[in-house]
Amino acid sequence: MLYDLIIIGAGPAGLTAAIYARTRKLKTLVVDATEAGGQLASLYPEKGIDNYPGYVMTDAGQLATHLINHAQSMGCEIHERERALAVEDKSGHLLLRTDRDSYETKAVIIATGMGLFKPKRLGVPGEDRLEGKGVYYKLPERDALAGKKVMFVGGGNSALEMALLVCDRSDTCLVHRRDKFRADEAIVEKVQMSSIERIMSSQVVEIKGDDHVTSVVVKKGDELEERPIDAVIINIGTSSEAQDMEGWGVELEGGLIKVDTDMCTSRRGVFACGDVVAYKGKYKQIVVGCGEAAIASNSAYKYIKEPYWAK
Numbered sequence: 001m002l003y004d005l006i007i008i009g010a011g012p013a014g015l016t017a018a019i020y021a022r023t024r025k026l027k028t029l030v031v032d033a034t035e036a037g038g039q040l041a042s043l044y045p046e047k048g049i050d051n052y053p054g055y056v057m058t059d060a061g062q063l064a065t066h067l068i069n070h071a072q073s074m075g076c077e078i079h080e081r082e083r084a085l086a087v088e089d090k091s092g093h094l095l096l097r098t099d100r101d102s103y104e105t106k107a108v109i110i111a112t113g114m115g116l117f118k119p120k121r122l123g124v125p126g127e128d129r130l131e132g133k134g135v136y137y138k139l140p141e142r143d144a145l146a147g148k149k150v151m152f153v154g155g156g157n158s159a160l161e162m163a164l165l166v167c168d169r170s171d172t173c174l175v176h177r178r179d180k181f182r183a184d185e186a187i188v189e190k191v192q193m194s195s196i197e198r199i200m201s202s203q204v205v206e207i208k209g210d211d212h213v214t215s216v217v218v219k220k221g222d223e224l225e226e227r228p229i230d231a232v233i234i235n236i237g238t239s240s241e242a243q244d245m246e247g248w249g250v251e252l253e254g255g256l257i258k259v260d261t262d263m264c265t266s267r268r269g270v271f272a273c274g275d276v277v278a279y280k281g282k283y284k285q286i287v288v289g290c291g292e293a294a295i296a297s298n299s300a301y302k303y304i305k306e307p308y309w310a311k
């Protein structure tokens with residue numbers, strides 16, 4: 001079967017590109033190496049989103065679900081847990097090779113975001129052994145934390161917002177290695193007005209417990225303090241596996257895909273959008289990725305159909 005368009009990545013950018021492609025009735029397939037929804041679903045589903053126009057406040061998981069439902073309701077085919085490996089040339093078309101199959105298509109949009117990201121780890125004793133047993137990298141069910149002593153590690157929006165989500169039901173503290181948070185001022189203000197204990201200029205040096213976390217050792221200057229803790233949620237950023245990028249056959253800039261203002265890459269028929277693209281002034285935000293996706297989809301449509309109005 002020949003697709004008009006294949007989109008690699010079902011994050012907000014890929015799903016928006018799919019929605020736009022379907023308004024043009026392009027036969028569209030989206031493949032995602034994990035689950036649809038991108039970072040919103042896999043990294044911070046419970047985090048509040050207050051900068052997506054039209055929603056004063058929603059949570060990331062809910063926004064991801066709306067985007068997935070929207071793309072599916074428009075007749076878009078989504079394959080989850082299928083990793084794209086390479087885009088090859090095939091008799092005037094392109095061939096997407098994945099870890100499950102190969103698909104022929106007229107055009108490709110790359111929307112692989114941060115790639116196959118993994119949360120960064122502290123690298124302290126006890127962390128690996130107690131992962132899932134009190135050590136977490138995304139927020140567990142909030143009710144499971146009710147009445148518990150919960151420590152968040154990190155100073156960015158995500159760590160602070162997660163702490164705010166549970167501080168009404170848990171004894172919550174935040175550990176940050178610097179003396180100032182790097183989160184948005186509005187979020188820092190909410191933390192300052194909350195019951196969250198702030199442990200600044202400090203680092204977690206060990207996580208203790210037999211079958212489950214029971215305490216965490218925190219270092220401030222030369223002083224060590226062991227605090228009784230039931231759950232420690234680490235949010236110090238992500239690292240990604242960027243090796244897939246070599247398979248796309250496009251020009252890169254600083255490890256990201258170089259695009260022009262039409263979201264065209266250096267390769268004919270291959271477009272890109274979202275966190276994976278690089279240009280001056282790029283701002284890695286959902287709404288920006290969605291805007292680029294609309295452009296990428298429109299450019300792909302013009303490339304595939306060559307409509308009279310685009311000549």
Ligand SMILES: Cc1cc2nc3c(=O)[nH]c(=O)nc-3n(C[C@H](O)[C@H](O)[C@H](O)COP(=O)(O)OP(=O)(O)OC[C@H]3O[C@@H](n4cnc5c(N)ncnc54)[C@H](O)[C@@H]3O)c2cc1C
Pocket residue numbers: 008009010011012013014031032033034035036037038039040043044047048049050051082083084085111112113114115116157158238244273274275276284285286287289
């Ligand atoms: C903790 C945190 C909080 C954030 N908060 C906000 C916020 O409040 N507001 C905001 O606007 N932005 C926020 N962002 C940024 C926002 O999440 C990103 O800008 C957005 O997710 C980018 O969307 P994307 O579709 O480009 O990529 P992603 O969301 O990264 O999705 C890419 C998808 O591609 C898939 N993929 C990767 N490689 C392959 C492959 N080889 N084959 C198939 N599939 C592949 C991945 O599995 C993933 O599902 C936040 C980011 C983080 C990390």
